[in-house]
Amino acid sequence: MIITVDGPAAAGKGELTQRLAAHFGYARLDTGKLYRAVGLKVLGAGGDPEDEAAAVEAARALTGDDLEAPGLRSEDAALSASKVAAIPAVRDVLLEFQRGFAAAPPGGAEGAVFDGRDTGTVVIPDAPAKLFLTASPEVRATRRVKQLQEQGTEAIYGRVLQELKERDARDTSRKVAPLKPAEDALVIDTSHLDADAVYAAALEFISAKAPD
Numbered sequence: 548m549i550i551t552v553d554g555p556a557a558a559g560k561g562e563l564t565q566r567l568a569a570h571f572g573y574a575r576l577d578t579g580k581l582y583r584a585v586g587l588k589v590l591g592a593g594g595d596p597e598d599e600a601a602a603v604e605a606a607r608a609l610t611g612d613d614l615e616a617p618g619l620r621s622e623d624a625a626l627s628a629s630k631v632a633a634i635p636a637v638r639d640v641l642l643e644f645q646r647g648f649a650a651a652p653p654g655g656a657e658g659a660v661f662d663g664r665d666t667g668t669v670v671i672p673d674a675p676a677k678l679f680l681t682a683s684p685e686v687r688a689t690r691r692v693k694q695l696q697e698q699g700t701e702a703i704y705g706r707v708l709q710e711l712k713e714r715d716a717r718d719t720s721r722k723v724a725p726l727k728p729a730e731d732a733l734v735i736d737t738s739h740l741d742a743d744a745v746y747a748a749a750l751e752f753i754s755a756k757a758p759d
């Protein structure tokens with residue numbers, strides 16, 4: 548069983564996918580982390596995330612340690628991720644890894660929950676249960692500021708909002724695998740819903756798709 552949860556930054560995908568994975572005993576893949584790790588690796592090597600050769604080299608050389616790198620959750624990593632993510636050859640390298648994860652979820656789990664932008668449209672287009680979470684940019688910026696502050700990072704609302712909008716624009720307008728809901732996805736606007744309400748709506752949808 549594969550569940551995909553796509554949507555823009557800070558729409559609530561992280562918390563929902565963690566709860567779903569725990570509930571079903573499935574493996575979870577935060578696909579944004581792969582792009583962040585590539586983006587950070589390019590920056591760390593002094594490269595430009597829009598430079599295809601540098602970004603592809605970083606994607607090919609990605610290690611488990613890169614996925615645990617400090618700074619992965621920073622806004623610099625996020626912006627760099629969104630730049631490397633617009634390069635088709637980078638997406639190809641990461642696609643292979645993601646499909647392998649779906650075919651054989653780690654730990655012998657019977658299913659996997661994907662968190663990303665294109666996991667229901669491109670990575671696993673035949674996934675039985677697809678969700679798309681969204682929320683207004685202002686609500687998402689408020690949530691992101693809170694998350695950053697909880698991590699001990701100082702964050703200015705206006706700047707976070709601007710960076711979110713910049714990322715949204717790049718992620719939705721890129722030619723390859725743009726951010727958009729799959730035709731058969733349940734779209735949930737989380738602007739005025741708390742995490743429990745989102746989780747309940749998701750569980751109801753998934754249960755109807757795959758009654759156990």
Ligand code: DC
Pocket residue numbers: 556557578579580582583625628629632633662663664665666714718
């Ligand atoms: O979910 P996140 O904020 O960690 O993602 C960081 C960036 O990575 C996001 O702006 C676009 C890119 N990304 C992508 O293109 N496709 C995915 N499946 C996941 C993330």
